[in-house]
Amino acid sequence: MAKFQTKLFACSLVLLLVLQYSRLATSQEVEDESEFNYSENSERGPARWGEIHPEWGACSNGTMQSPIDMSNERVEIVSHLGRLKRSYKPANATLRNRGHDMMLSWEGEEAGLIEINGTEYALHQCHWHSPSEHTIDGRRFDLEAHLVHQSADGKIAVVGILYKIGRSDPFIASLGDHLAAITDITQGQRGVGVVDPRGIKFGSRKYYRYIGSLTVPPCTENVVWSFVRKVRTVTREQPFSPQGAYGRQVFLWPFYPLNKLQNSAIDMATMQRSGVLKKTKESALFVFTTILGLVFGFLIGISLPVFSRYMNYLPSSHRSSVDAAVSNDQVFFAVKSPKTTAGNVTPPPPMKRIHRNPRSDPRIARLPPRIIVPKSDLxxxxxWGLPTLDLKRKPKYLATFSVGIDQMNNIDACVRKFSADFQILLFHYDGRTNEWDRFDWSKRAIHVSVKKQTKWWYAKRFLHPDVVSSYEYIFIWDEDLGVEHFNAQRYIELVKKHGLEISQPGVDPDDGLTWQMTKRRDDLEVHKVTTEKPGWCLDQHLPPCAAFVEITAPVFSREAWRCVWYMIQNDLVYGWGLDFALRRCVDPAHEKIGVVDSQWGITKYGKCRGRGVRKRCKTERSMFQNRLASADEAYRVQSRAG
Structure with a gap:
């Protein structure tokens, strides 16, 4: 009987290992680009990937497909996930042009490991996509890097890094000569000697975590994604960037219009959703393997004395157990190594998901992806002449003013404080524009004339984030501002130096109609916190003691404005109440919102003039606060309901 049990266990073990190997074999990225492409109208395009091979079925029917939009509003902060523990080391590497991306692969498992939730994953390769596949709050970045790892039992973990145009990236720069040698895909492989992956810089403390899939066939699911929160930089000239030498070859996902992504392409599904999963070939194999494992596990349990002897000869990686955590009718599995506990198994946070073919409008679907221009500019x-020669110099920043003819001289003095790096935009609420031609700068300014409207009405209609995305900072100022002690270029330098996403110039301390937070301090360049009257601040990190500027002369970074614009209500034209809510658009708000003290001079304030107007302002503030409170409560209820 003992011999029979031994043979039975041996056969079972071999069969399970064969099934496991067959499952791992289908989890690797397909490297032969001739089998698929990225043309939306092609028989081998993303919408048809799942039909090309049965084992690629997850590309069409998968329930946890990547890429996704990592919306900050939907992210749950989980403190116990811990750091990304890396132990990378130099190893021989090969650089390969796979057509759909550039891949740097290391030999074997010589490049070291990363530890996630107690499981060790060996670094196999790194590749780059331009533009990015993943987005944050709907924003697509210039470049995306994937560091692909695999555990001893074949599970995949990917560390993602996003890049924007800025300073040079040293690691990518070090590969420049090798990349130049493989621009031709037919000769797209080159040994590059020893490469140290520690040169790929990324932080380990703050990152997004979700469970998704490979972004190329076979679209294997249950991939552990860890996206570094900090966005790094590359220059426009560097390889992989959209304007870089090889950007044309690594272009991956078409950049669809953002409103299409938001309205028709994003499914507000979460990783905790209940319901029956669609069974692809891969999931069917997994179910079959699980059932078979249970059957053999029962038989092995009968022969436990014999099995205990074999346990001593199994590799430690195969002794890890499988724990399950149950949430909202969905079971989440995670491999538990001897160092972990079941408490570490946490359902991933809810995320917006981007489908592969978001263009539901058949008219847009007729367009080739590369002709689509999703954003505009001012x-x-x-x-006349060649369009490519129109712009000798593109403005970096945007300064807007709501103006009337009575404030012409004050606006003239103000505009002269802004250099040629600023585009000037005037919103004329009195409908009079011809009189402004007396100023030399008026010919270079943009004039928008709509009678009897307010600054925030104009901002909502004419400053959509996709229209002003070319500008690093957006000034949205009133017309009656004194700027005797203000220099716009120096102001920008200080904002960048102190990391301010939302700011304003300091206010004359003698002005009694302003908050303590916005009053200028003589001894500082910038301040981010103050002391208000007793009882005014529930927390020193909250408005009006911190994370606060007024709506008279705010300055927004491009990223912050994208969030603020969505908070502006169409019917609340005075914007009262926005000042206390701006902190929702940056994190940590008490560090990224502040007042620039050394560039000041705001001595006048636009007030709600007239009894009827002032009553309207106060009414709007109450309405905005009530809407925000109702929205918060509805969101909490929705989150609890899953």
Whole structure:
């Protein structure tokens, strides 16, 4: 009987290992690009990937597909996930142009490990996509890197890094000569000697975590994604960037119009959703393997004395157990190594998901992806000559003012404080524009004339984030501002130096109609916190003691404005109440919102003039606060309901 049990266990073990190997074999990325492409209208395009091979079924029917939009509003902060523990080391590497991306692969498992939830994953390769596949709050970045790891039992973990245009990235720069040698895909492989993956810089403390899939066939699911929160930089000239030498070859996902992504392409599904999963070929194999394992486990349990002897000869990686945590009718599995506990198994936070073919409008679907221009700008062009020669210099920043003819001289003095790096935009609430031609700068300014409207009405209608995305900072100022002690270029330098996403110039301390937070301090360049009257601040990190500027002369970074614009209500034209809510758009707010003291001079304030107007302002503030409170409560209820 003992011999029979031994043979039975041996056969069972071999069969399970064969099934496991067959499952791992289908989890690897397909490297032969001839089998698929990225043309939306092609028979081998993303919408048809799941039909090309049965084992690629997850590309069409998967329930946890990547990429996704990592919306900050939907992210849950989980403190116990811990750092990304890396132990990378130099190893021989090969650089390969796979057509759909550039891949740097290391030999075997010589490049070291990363530890996630107690499981060790060996670094196999790194590759780059331009533009990014993943987005944050709907924003697509210039470049995305994937560091692909695999555990001893074949599970995949990917560390993602996003890049924007800025300073040079040293690691990518070090590969420049090798990349130049493989631009031709037919000769797209080159040994590059020893490469140290520690040169790929990324933080380990703050990151997004979710369970998704490979982004190329076979679209294997249950991939552990860890996206570094800090966005790094590359220059426009560096390889992989959209304007870089090889950007044309690594272009991956078409950049669809953002409103299409939000309205029709994002499914507000979460990783905790209940319901029956669609069974692809891969999931069917997993179910079959699980059932078979249970049957053999029962038989092995009968022969436990014999099995205990074999346990001593199994590799430690195969002794890890499988724990399950149950949440909202969904079971989440995680491999538990001897160092972990079941408490570490946490359902991933809810995320927005981006489908592969978001263009539901058949008219847009007719367009080739590369002709689509999803964003606009406010750059002024000539009406003759070559379009490519229109702009000798593109403005970096945008300064807007709501103006009337009575404040012409004050606006003239103000505009002269802004250099040629600023695009000037005037919103004329009195409908009079011809009189402004007396100023030399008026010909270079943009004039928008709509009678009897307010600054925030104009901002909501004409400053959509996709229209002003070309500008690093957006000034949205009133017309009656004194700027005797203000220099716009120096102001920008200080904002960047102190990491301010939302700011304003300091206010004359003698002005009694302002908050303590916005009053200028003589001994500082910038301040981010203050002391208010007793009882005014529930927390020193909250408005009006911190994370606060007024709505008279705010300055927003491009990223912050994208969030603030969505908070502006169409019917609440005075914007009262926004000042206390701006902190929702940056994190940590008490570090990224502040007042610039050394560039000041705001001595006048636009007030709600007239009894009827002032009553309207106060009414709008109450309405905004009530809407925000109701929205918060509805969101909490929705989150609890799953």
């Amino acid at each position: 750059f002024l062009h000539r009406l």
